[in-house]
Amino acid sequence: MPLWVIFHPEGILTTHESKQTLAADITSFYTRVGLPPFYVVIEFVTVPHTNTFVGGQNPTAPFIRIMVDHIAAHANTEAHMFRQSDTLDGTLKKHFADKGYSWEFHVDHTPRELWKVNGFRPPPRKYHFSWTGAC
DSSP: OEEEEEEEETTSSOSHHHHHHHHHHHHHHHHTTTOOGGGOEEEEEEEOGGGOOBTTBOOSSOEEEEEEEEOSOOOOSHHHHHHHHHHHHHHHHTTTGGGTOEEEEEEEEOOGGGOOBTTBOOOOOOSOOOSOSOO
8 A cells, every 4th residue: 555645835736626636646656556446545644834944944946845655566676766766756747847836755665564455464466566566
């Protein structure tokens, strides 16, 4: 299960449509490598501009911070990790960079053994993710 938490300033991602379009693009990133779409969870968190500091200062451009937690599938080699992060860049570019926003993300890998859905362990993974086909 990928969990995305997107911290964004007021005035950015304000409409349901803008969030839906971004969520669809993120979900597509995972469904292309075989994850079911219901595994992808995205939370949008609005942060007042006065609550964000980069280098000790409020940023002049809108700043978006994204935290991603991968549980269902992990990139296992440095090459796959670079390919995965480059593909994520491409996925997010039109939503942030092309609009002049500053943004960054990081991806954590959580052990699958520490994951439950509604109190149940998910079924064993019957597929292998190499991140080569979609990334």
